[in-house]
Amino acid sequence: MNQNLQNILNIIQQNEKINEDEKNTLLKFLQDADKELMITAFKLERTEKVKKTTAILLEETIEELEQKRRAVEVQAKIIQLEHDRKTKELEDARLLQLSMLPKELPKLPHLDITVYMKTATEVGGDYYDFHIALDGTLTFAIGDATGHGMKAGIIVSMVKALFSSGESMLDIKTFFRQSNNTLKGIELGKLMMAFMMIKIKSNKIEFANAGMPPLFIFRKKSKVVEEIILNGMPLGAMKNFPYETKELEIFSGDTILLLSDGLPELKNGKNEQYDYERVKSEFNSVAEKSPNQVVEYLNNSATEWMNGIEPDDDITFVVIKVK
DSSP states (O other): OOHHHHHHHHHHHHOTTSOHHHHHHHHHHHHHHHHHHHHHHHHHHHHHHHHHHHHHHHHHHHHHHHHHHHHHHHHHHHHHHHHHHHHHHHHHHHHHHHHTSOSSOOOBTTEEEEEEEEOOTTOOOEEEEEEEOTTOOEEEEEEEESSSHHHHHHHHHHHHHHHHTTGGGSOHHHHHHHHHHHHHHTTOTTOOEEEEEEEEETTEEEEEEESOOOEEEEETTTTEEEEEOOOOOOBTSSTTOOOOEEEEEOOTTOEEEEEOTTTTTOBOTTSOBOOHHHHHHHHHHHTTSOHHHHHHHHHHHHHHHHTTOOOSSOEEEEEEEEO
């Protein structure tokens, strides 16, 4: 029994003025009080233990959260550094890609030429170039490297070197054969270059295609767009691939469209592709206008199709009108 209650009990028991019934009643009261005190003491003790346990758990939780916070902070720094590295790599790739392109377009008395290029966020490796021979022959090339970023930039720079080294003055079959075997011989793995080259002399066109989209020609006389398909493996895909060429006549008012696959494979919010039929139809509706107007129209059509979505590949097209 609680010591204070025990002292009270002793006093009661020694008091002769209190009869036995009263003593028993007081004794029961004291016993009940002692039980309540024991229960209260137990609860207080348990509460104190809970407090101590909670304090320990809270301290451990705070430490664990602090460790996690530090880990998240470190991870965030790593992610930011990687993001900065990739951003710089993509910017370097974009600058490399743009440095490969001609600073100005060819000016010829019988041809009007306009080029449009929109680079994707991850730089898709589109490329175009030209050369004018002493006899006035225009050689125009358009290409699309596999991959994105710096890898695409590597293959573009190699093709640029091949084109600029004088090989573009070779006949088309020889250029394609030598360039293809050179790239294949370097063993670049899956790095290849889809490539189309056309040579325009007077009213004649000769071209070859290594994995690029078809060549489109709007005929002013018939008001019809011809879709000219010539199949071939991308440069660097297969050694000694037998590339073929095709020759065509062009006439005053005819308009030629060369493009990478960025426009026909452009997707909208429903994941639908712009597709080649739409390219052909849209080109046909505007082909009689100037190359600048054709480019503007196709660009607006593509923008409307995307409806705010950023393209995941470069978009490039070349418009050449016969005067």
